[in-house]
Amino acid sequence: MNTPTDFRCGTVAIVGRPNVGKSTLLNHILGLKLSITSRKAQTTRHRLLGIHTTEDTQFLFVDTPGFQQKHINALNKSLNKTVTQVLTEVDVVLFVIEPMHLGDADRKVLALLPKDKPVLLVVNKLDLMGDKGNILPLIQDFDLEFPFIEIVPVSAKKNLNIDELLKSIRQHLPEQAAIYGADELTDRNERFLAAELLREKAFRFLGDEVPYGIAVEIEKFEMEGKLRRIHAAFIVDKESQKPMLIGKGGEKLKQISTEARQDMEKLFDGKVWLETWVKVKGGWADDERALKSLGY
Numbered sequence: 001m002n003t004p005t006d007f008r009c010g011t012v013a014i015v016g017r018p019n020v021g022k023s024t025l026l027n028h029i030l031g032l033k034l035s036i037t038s039r040k041a042q043t044t045r046h047r048l049l050g051i052h053t054t055e056d057t058q059f060l061f062v063d064t065p066g067f068q069q070k071h072i073n074a075l076n077k078s079l080n081k082t083v084t085q086v087l088t089e090v091d092v093v094l095f096v097i098e099p100m101h102l103g104d105a106d107r108k109v110l111a112l113l114p115k116d117k118p119v120l121l122v123v124n125k126l127d128l129m130g131d132k133g134n135i136l137p138l139i140q141d142f143d144l145e146f147p148f149i150e151i152v153p154v155s156a157k158k159n160l161n162i163d164e165l166l167k168s169i170r171q172h173l174p175e176q177a178a179i180y181g182a183d184e185l186t187d188r189n190e191r192f193l194a195a196e197l198l199r200e201k202a203f204r205f206l207g208d209e210v211p212y213g214i215a216v217e218i219e220k221f222e223m224e225g226k227l228r229r230i231h232a233a234f235i236v237d238k239e240s241q242k243p244m245l246i247g248k249g250g251e252k253l254k255q256i257s258t259e260a261r262q263d264m265e266k267l268f269d270g271k272v273w274l275e276t277w278v279k280v281k282g283g284w285a286d287d288e289r290a291l292k293s294l295g296y
């Protein structure tokens, strides 16, 4: 039994360029698919707090958006602002990279890391390294670029070294009692989670057909006894993307919605009635006002 002073609790931000495995890492730690993973770059647009509670520690994870340098528009500006703000608020920062890659995209994120916070360098995708010995020169190079408090190689996908990573994070969290109940997973509300699940399914089913210009708006979320009644709109950038999302005879939208609804029912532990449709909002990614109305 821990006395309150043994207990540690604090916030952790996960940053890194797109596709290094930030969402996969968070999912493995949380053991529940609350965050969005995809082969596509930059699918995590929202801040999301995942909570992992062990016997002696409560980790409050803040997932931060990826970086995208190719298309600079209002959406990306607002993403970068979010990252900077998150980093000033947390106790520990995890900077995630892939082995053998320290490209310009990594360096752009590196430039934003706070010097007054403990930053751990997490080298993910260790399983892709044929000869593990090769990682050493890379690690030494990285150490010269930033005063990392520690360097931890992991594989989020293969669950390698994740416990060690958690132990390292714990050392830098403040001693304090847990803030949330042990069974709480996220402070995001169900409305947000419903939108995230729909967006994830759309990404999965559409492959490369509909790129980043897709959002989900929950227009109605009502409880009827134990039933959740949800009306959601997919918002695409161009008229030409609409039929791709709907599919022949509405088949694609139906598949996306059915899978999202099944995940929602598991997550909310109750029946869900879901109605979805597709709307075109031309150039929404460039319109700051539109972004605000969508909650970014």
Ligand SMILES: Nc1nc2c(ncn2[C@@H]2O[C@H](COP(=O)(O)OP(=O)(O)OP(=O)(O)O)[C@@H](O)[C@H]2O)c(=O)[nH]1
Pocket: 016, 017, 018, 019, 020, 021, 022, 023, 024, 025, 036, 037, 038, 039, 040, 041, 042, 043, 044, 065, 066, 067, 124, 125, 126, 127, 128, 154, 155, 156, 157, 158
């Ligand atoms: N081989 C291998 N693949 C991994 C590992 N971790 C993540 N991946 C894969 O890398 C890809 C990107 O993972 P994500 O978790 O979506 O990456 P992310 O950094 O969150 O990306 P954004 O949301 O775009 O910022 C996915 O295809 C994952 O399956 C790992 O440890 N090993």
